[in-house]
Amino acid sequence: MIVTVRKPKWFHKILTRTLLPAVLGLLPAAGWAGEPPAPAPGKNPPLPGALRGQFARLQLEMDLKELVQVRSDLRRAAIELDVLQAEMKPQTDAVSDEAIDLAVDQDLAIKDSLVTVKKRREDLAELEKTIAGGRNNPIYKDEQTKLQALERDLAARRRRLRPAVENELRQKALVEVATRIKSCQQRITIGKELEKKLVTDIQQLGKDTAAPLPANEDRLRALEKEVKDLKEALEGLKKRAGNKE
Secondary structure, eight states, X not given: OOOOOOOOHHHHHHIIIIIHHHHHTOSOTTOGGGOOOOOOTTOOOOOOHHHHHHHHHHHHHHHHHHHXXXXXHHHHHHHHHHHHHHHTSGGGOOOOHHHHHHHHTTXXXXXXXXXXXXXXHHHHHHHHHHSTTGGGSHHHHHHHHXXXXXXXXXXXXXXXXXXXXHHHHHHHHHHHHHHHHHHHHXXXXXXXXXXXXXXXXXXXXXXXXXXXXXXXXXXXXXXXXXXHHHHHHHXXXXXXXXXXX
């Protein structure tokens, strides 16, 4: 009795497409079933010429837009740096009287005196309403004298603290400005390096896409004009909205 074993379909597929042609010498040396040779390990297969050119043009457009933004940021940072450096000059480093007064009143002794003076004023106002004779009463006048002495003492303390507090605030402001200047200078340095890199990339991509450098410069100027026009339009909308309000 002869037993027939049915082979699965995948077995016939392998037999007809790979093993049999390989035995008969019909497969190319690069691979089976006419497959192209595999790329070397660690390397990507080369892109077709048309796709490579399209990718280069896309990258060129992206780099041009980024260059516009980088140059805009550099101009803004340069203006910011000029303003900050001006603030470092002695004639512009004065601290406002309001800021000094607020800082002086944060002193613990001053705080305690302010609380005491406020309480005495409230008590004196209440005494005026309840005591016979009001402000002419000797008791009222005595309390008023005590309050005036506390107020004079508070004012004297404030005057003594004011120079030191003013100097402290000025030094703090100068340190803050110096820190902002350093940060701004770092941004400018990084921005200029990025600008150089983008210009180099654009020049190379211009060669890859057969686009001459002047054409890229024209496109760059056009993008800069688009950004400027958009900013002007936005400012106009803001002004009109403000006028309506």
